Amino acid sequence: MDEFLELSELERRMLARIGRIAKRVEITLLMDAKSPVLVDAGKIPDEVSLFHRTEWTYKRLRAAMKDEGVKIEEPILLNKAVHTRSPTLFGPGAIFFLKTRWQRLPMLQLK
DSSP: OOOOSOOOHHHHHHHHHHHHHSSOOOOOOOOOTTOHHHHOTTSOOOTTOTTHHHHHHHHHHHHHHHHTTOOOOOOOOOOSOOOOOOSSSSOHHHHHHHHHHHHTSOOOOOO
């Protein structure tokens, strides 16, 4: 699963149930690799963090998985530059983030 900023309670519970019966489930979230929430899921995400909403999603999803008894592996952190031959300027993760942020900006009225 990839490219989600937030998940509803129903979506989190569904993923947790899938995690309980599936051999493996991989979920990708765009976050800062140095986020304190990755070190300690009990921490409250910083309100001014660029990835505040995604950190809350990670925290809530992790709790849902724990409630279902799903074994959670350590997150894989991509904290080094990854060179790609992608035709996009920033790579898929950054483009996803820019798209979601852009949608939240007010529309310009052209006359």
